[in-house]
Amino acid sequence: MTRYDPDRHAEAHRDLETVVHVSCVRHSYEDGTTVHLCGLDFLVHRGQRVAVLGPNGSGKTTLLYHLLGLLRSREGEVRVFGVDPAEAWPKIRQRVGVVLQNVDEQLLAPTVADDVAFSPRQYGMPEDEVARRVTATLGLLGIEHLADRVPHNLSGGEKRKVALAGALVMEPELLVLDEPFEGLDPASRAGLIELLERLSEERGVTVVMSTHDIDSVPEFADYAYVLAPGGTIVFSGTPAEVFAEAELLAHGNIKPPILAELFAALGRAEPDAPAAALSIDHAVEALVRWKRGG
Amino acid sequence: MSHIHIPDGVLPLWLWAGGWLVALAMIAVAGRIASRSEARRKVPLVGVVAALMIVSMSSEIVPIAYHVNLSVIAGILLGPALSVITAFIVGGVLAMFGHGGVTVLGLNTMVLGAEMVIGWAIFHGLLRVIGRPRAALGAGLATVMTLAVTTSLVVGVVWLGGAGAAAERESGALDPATMRFENPFAGGIFELGLLDDGRSEAEEDRHDEDERYLSAGRFAAVVYTLGPFGWLIEALVTAGIIGYVARVRPRMVFEGALAEERQRIPGDESGGH
Amino acid sequence: MDIGRIDAAATLGDSWLHRVAPASKLVAFALVLAAVITSWNVLVVGSLTVALLAVAASARLDGRLLLTLAGYPAVFALIFAVSAATSVLGGTTIVLKAVTAALAAVTVILTTPYPYVFAPIQRVVPAIVGDALLMTYRSLFLLLEKFGNLLTAARLRAGLSAGHPVRAARATTRALGGLLIYSFDLSQRSYDIMRMRGYEGRLRVTLPTSTSPGTDALLIGGAAALLATSLAWRFGWQALNPYSWVVPLVPLAALAITLLARGRTT
Numbered sequence: 001m002t003r004y005d006p007d008r009h010a011e012a013h014r015d016l017e018t019v020v021h022v023s024c025v026r027h028s029y030e031d032g033t034t035v036h037l038c039g040l041d042f043l044v045h046r047g048q049r050v051a052v053l054g055p056n057g058s059g060k061t062t063l064l065y066h067l068l069g070l071l072r073s074r075e076g077e078v079r080v081f082g083v084d085p086a087e088a089w090p091k092i093r094q095r096v097g098v099v100l101q102n103v104d105e106q107l108l109a110p111t112v113a114d115d116v117a118f119s120p121r122q123y124g125m126p127e128d129e130v131a132r133r134v135t136a137t138l139g140l141l142g143i144e145h146l147a148d149r150v151p152h153n154l155s156g157g158e159k160r161k162v163a164l165a166g167a168l169v170m171e172p173e174l175l176v177l178d179e180p181f182e183g184l185d186p187a188s189r190a191g192l193i194e195l196l197e198r199l200s201e202e203r204g205v206t207v208v209m210s211t212h213d214i215d216s217v218p219e220f221a222d223y224a225y226v227l228a229p230g231g232t233i234v235f236s237g238t239p240a241e242v243f244a245e246a247e248l249l250a251h252g253n254i255k256p257p258i259l260a261e262l263f264a265a266l267g268r269a270e271p272d273a274p275a276a277a278l279s280i281d282h283a284v285e286a287l288v289r290w291k292r293g294g
Numbered sequence: 295m296s297h298i299h300i301p302d303g304v305l306p307l308w309l310w311a312g313g314w315l316v317a318l319a320m321i322a323v324a325g326r327i328a329s330r331s332e333a334r335r336k337v338p339l340v341g342v343v344a345a346l347m348i349v350s351m352s353s354e355i356v357p358i359a360y361h362v363n364l365s366v367i368a369g370i371l372l373g374p375a376l377s378v379i380t381a382f383i384v385g386g387v388l389a390m391f392g393h394g395g396v397t398v399l400g401l402n403t404m405v406l407g408a409e410m411v412i413g414w415a416i417f418h419g420l421l422r423v424i425g426r427p428r429a430a431l432g433a434g435l436a437t438v439m440t441l442a443v444t445t446s447l448v449v450g451v452v453w454l455g456g457a458g459a460a461a462e463r464e465s466g467a468l469d470p471a472t473m474r475f476e477n478p479f480a481g482g483i484f485e486l487g488l489l490d491d492g493r494s495e496a497e498e499d500r501h502d503e504d505e506r507y508l509s510a511g512r513f514a515a516v517v518y519t520l521g522p523f524g525w526l527i528e529a530l531v532t533a534g535i536i537g538y539v540a541r542v543r544p545r546m547v548f549e550g551a552l553a554e555e556r557q558r559i560p561g562d563e564s565g566g567h
Numbered sequence: 568m569d570i571g572r573i574d575a576a577a578t579l580g581d582s583w584l585h586r587v588a589p590a591s592k593l594v595a596f597a598l599v600l601a602a603v604i605t606s607w608n609v610l611v612v613g614s615l616t617v618a619l620l621a622v623a624a625s626a627r628l629d630g631r632l633l634l635t636l637a638g639y640p641a642v643f644a645l646i647f648a649v650s651a652a653t654s655v656l657g658g659t660t661i662v663l664k665a666v667t668a669a670l671a672a673v674t675v676i677l678t679t680p681y682p683y684v685f686a687p688i689q690r691v692v693p694a695i696v697g698d699a700l701l702m703t704y705r706s707l708f709l710l711l712e713k714f715g716n717l718l719t720a721a722r723l724r725a726g727l728s729a730g731h732p733v734r735a736a737r738a739t740t741r742a743l744g745g746l747l748i749y750s751f752d753l754s755q756r757s758y759d760i761m762r763m764r765g766y767e768g769r770l771r772v773t774l775p776t777s778t779s780p781g782t783d784a785l786l787i788g789g790a791a792a793l794l795a796t797s798l799a800w801r802f803g804w805q806a807l808n809p810y811s812w813v814v815p816l817v818p819l820a821a822l823a824i825t826l827l828a829r830g831r832t833t
Contacts, residue, residue, distance in 0.1 A: 070759050089762070098763050105753060106760045110682030110704050114772050122765040148775075150578045150680060152708035166764065302668035303604035304647065304661055325693030333695050334766055338757035340695070341702025342710070342750045348703070349710045350743060352570055367747070383700050390676045390684055391573065392636040392669035396600060452647075516646055531740050538744040543751075551751055 018079075019174055019206050020044035025066055025076035035059040037066070037076070039233040042225060044208055046173075049200055051217045052210040053242070054227030055253035060210035061101070062231065064178050067208065068098060080174070094123060097167030097175045101182065103159045106166070107151040113138075115151065116165045123170075137169045141195065157188040164192075168199075175199070177209035181216055189213075193220050215257050218243070218278035228252050239278055259283050302395035305455040314400030317382065320407065324378035332552065339551060340376055343368050344383040351388070362531045366437045369410030370417050370536065371551040377410035378403070405447050413440040421548070429547055430537030437529040445521045453510035570707060572632055576677045584626035584674070587786055588777035589683035592675050598790035599671045602797035609660045610811040611800045615793055616667045618818035619674060622789075625825045628677050637670040686772040698770045706753070713749050717742040 022042035028034045037059055044050050054060050065071040066078050069085030078084055081092045100106060109115035113134055120130045138144045141161045181189050199205040217224055218239040226235040226242060235248055243260035263276035274286040328336055350364045369377045385402040388394045394402055413436050420432040540547045606612050623633055644665035648658035681704045689697030721738040777783045800807050
């Protein structure tokens with residue numbers, strides 16, 4: 001069992017710039033609900049792929065809204081690229097790409113091409129540069145054919161891709177995604193994970209995403225934070241470390257990936273069972289080795 | 295009765311063009327006032343409220359084939375400056391759907407804008423007298439009064455239209471025949487005789503003066519008979535909706551939509567989506 | 568007024584009229600509208616109606632949708648005509664003018680996506696007005712979808728049936744109330760998104776250019792010819808009225824040819 005160890009975490013990324021730092025933020029909504037994002041500090045380093053896990057009502061979206069400067073913290077500290085996003089969002093907004101939960105509402109312009117061109121145009125780029133970027137981004141997501149369509153005639157998955165194109169067109173250094181897998185069919189979901197991996201590897205994009213899709217965490221993320229109801233950040237670590245915390249997950253109403261559960265059950269039944277492997281390949285490998293060894 | 299259901303090409307040029315000029319001036323002023331503060335927050339708000347009015351106008355209350363306008367509600371929530379802008383947008387979109395003329399858009403903006411602004415003013419005036427707990431009643435009453443006023447505005451426009459036609463004829467600025475419904479066959483081939491009542495031009499002019507009062511009177515009779523049913527339905531719907539919103543989001547009703555603070559994020563902190 | 572079907576016709580349709588540049592269609596629309604306004608000769612106005620029907624038929628527009636939309640103002644024109652017109656012929660002209668003007672507008676909106684119709688307007692009005700005008704389009708579809716859901720829910724809960732008009736009205740009112748609240752939350756979220764995506768005031772829409780300038784010129788030329796005819800009959804009515812019967816023949820022939828050609832290809 002690996003408890004969160006801030007020293008180890010800091011050590012692993014010591015040479016990397018801290019992109020996001022949230023510490024002990026409290027937000028009170030008008031109706032009296034309070035979300036207190038405290039406990040551990042929420043740290044994201046350049047190039048990291050961070051998943052935020054937690055049950056409904058744990059404040060995942062509130063956390064992301066603070067990163068985006070949409071909510072202003074009344075106490076505590078929020079830093080993105082070294083500035084408070086609620087104060088100085090215009091300074092950093094070109095470096096941050098965002099896709100929130102309801103993609104339908106995020107498509108602002110009346111046509112797909114105009115929507116993807118939204119940010120570059122608002123930043124005053126010349127029209128030929130805008131066109132170049134739009135074409136390139138649509139190509140990256142494989143949706144060139146949608147350029148002239150109107151958003152409400154698109155399928156849910158297509159809308160999500162268009163929203164993502166709108167976020168990627170400025171070639172952001174930090175990508176913030178709220179429930180990016182919601183409403184995607186398995187093929188689109190696999191495609192999205194592959195794309196995010198490519199962005200992360202080729203361009204070194206830092207990704208922060210909240211998700212309910214537990215299976216995507218070991219597949220995609222290299223670090224995860226777990227939020228408990230009320231906003232407390234209770235645990236952080238690599239996916240393997242997080243999913244080993246069965247009790248914590250159960251308390252947070254998070255269902256671990258099926259493989260993690262399988263290995264946990266196996267571990268209870270057979271003391272010499274192998275440690276949890278979170279991908280099919282690794283699981284097969286571990287089980288084969290165990291069978292041969294036993 | 296909020297938009298003028300007078301078709302394109304019936305009102306004289308000076309009237310509809312004048313309507314356009316006044317409306318554009320109103321929009322310019324409203325645009326300037328609205329841009330003074332929080333302009334960017336107002337853009338989606340106006341867009342959404344305009345869309346809301348169009349959606350409500352396009353959906354009939356099932357059994358009675360009446361459509362509501364929500365104009366008084368929109369006025370209460372938006373306040374005067376944004377109301378004028380919204381009225382123009384709603385009129386413009388409806389005109390392109392064939393639902394009200396393009397030339398009368400200026401007049402439509404004035405009437406619909408007046409409806410929203412007057413509704414807002416009467417509602418807030420009434421609230422002072424009857425108190426916030428009776429917001430629904432206030433909204434209903436404000437709606438009836440407002441619609442009575444704006445219906446009269448429309449009748450006034452029709453009366454002016456009649457007067458304008460006669461004036462143009464007298465001044466000779468335009469060909470007299472064009473303002474009269476001239477039988478196109480009068481000159482030859484065959485006679486329909488629909489208009490040929492054998493009166494002289496002078497008689498015709500006097501007749502037109504009478505006709506102007508007569509036609510405006512007939513139009514008034516029609517709208518004042520049918521109108522009140524519409525006012526009543528609109529008032530009931532308005533009262534229902536304002537009563538509901540005053541319960542769940544009081545600030546929106548009493549201080550306007552922009553006074554609203556951020557609501558809780560959907561899907562977060564609420565234990566579900 | 569079925570907004571969804573209107574939009575689908577404009578955005579998914581593909582005809583020669585869809586491919587004409589939006590600006591050219593708006594110019595042609597203005598010319599035809601001017602022709603409708605100028606003319607008080609029932610045969611000339613009728614000719615304009617037939618000419619527009621021929622254009623609509625050649626673009627294979629949904630006839631029923633077109634006529635429903637264009638027919639809507641007829642009802643109100645009729646009220647106006649009954650009270651204001653001095654004769655049956657005059658009343659007919661008023662109704663016909665209303666229908667023809669609406670027909671022209673509807674032909675444009677059924678072949679041109681909303682943003683392209685309103686983008687030219689957006690460029691000349693104050694930024695807050697123009698941008699809100701464009702935002703209305705996206706909002707319309709978000710609200711329509713939400714309203715459909717709310718209405719269904721309200722009806723299910725109210726046990727809606729045709730026999731209960733009061734209940735039905737209440738269900739609609741409740742749905743509208745819910746829609747209102749949703750609208751304001753939506754506008755707040757849209758604002759968040761706009762802010763995040765760097766909105767600085769002034770949306771921009773790229774207008775498609777024409778694929779065949781010849782067709783555009785032909786359309787505008789045709790519309791100009793209609794206006795010329797209308798003006799000629801208005802100002803030279805004393806000399807021309809005896810020949811009014813000639814005017815409708817041209818568009819009638821055009822309509823007949825279009826329908827024949829359509830019949831042959833389908």
